[in-house]
Amino acid sequence: MRHSQQNLSSVPWPPLAIAALGFACALLIGGCATTTSSTGRKQYVGAVSQQQLNQLGAQAFDELKGKKPLTGDGKQSTYVRCVVDAIVRELPPQWQQGGWEEAVFVDKNPNAFALPGGKVGVYTGIFDVARNQDQFAAVVGHEIGHVIERHHDERVTRQMGASGAVQLLSVLAGARYGEGGSQIASQGGSILAQGGFLLPGTRQQETEADVVGQRLMAQAGFDPRQAVDLWQNMLSASGGSRPPEWLSTHPDPKARIGELSKRAESLMPVYEQARAAGRKPKCG
Secondary structure, three states: OOOOHHHHHOOOOOHHHHHHHHHHHHHHHHOOEEEEOOOOOEEEEOOOOHHHHHHHHHHHHHHHHHHOOEOOOHHHHHHHHHHHHHHHOOOOHHHOOOOOEEEEEOOOOOOEEEEOOOEEEEEHHHHHOOOOHHHHHHHHHHHHHHHHOOHHHHHHHHHHHHHHHHHHHHHHHHHHHOHHHHHHHHHHHHHHHHHHHHHHHHHHHHHHHHHHHHHHHHHOOOOOOHHHHHHHHHHHHOOOOOOOHHHOOOOOHHHHHHHHHHHHHHHHHHHHHHHHOOOOOOOO
């Protein structure tokens, strides 16, 4: 007998099914390696090898280059390469090997990304908010920070754990309530996994990338105070509108600006030392 979704949605899930979500996530992730990021945050990684991550990054990069138009502005491409090269020179040696590839995509959205395997993508819309080389270095440093802190590895490992937990929850709910129960458990489990398991980690990653990226830009001779101006520009460009923080993959912009401002002052000696050592990028 098939149950209606309306009736099932009003039936509380059994405690065993709820507990299974957390248990399965912990069980699946428990089989992977535990490491510590440069900021001291505990990470679960190792669901796939670094070589596989690099291959996935290269494949995704090539696919995007095949789908989105690339800029024909040579000056723009040279500018991006200059900033990326300056940041990359400050990376640990293992992250400099193989070189980094950049691509500038014609897209009005203010966006950029970095992928395992040394890939950096920039949308032309980012230049509307990153209005000088220091602000753009804050963007590049942040995105490369995701790579060197193994956030892609961490995300893949977490998602594999969450996927397995949802499947287990679906089986348990199906045994109790039938096919309709299994469907609702899968839907509810996905919401739980995204909102209660995946996204909090993602916000932590964004904050960590801010910390690492701002440090990298200072070490490369870019003014770390300009990271604050960048996010003020981003906030102004968005008109102050944004999704609720609980459902966002990025920290609250105003809180983010506050943290960037505090760190900028502590990073000024690093910036001044870099400039004194001759690291004075002139990208544009």
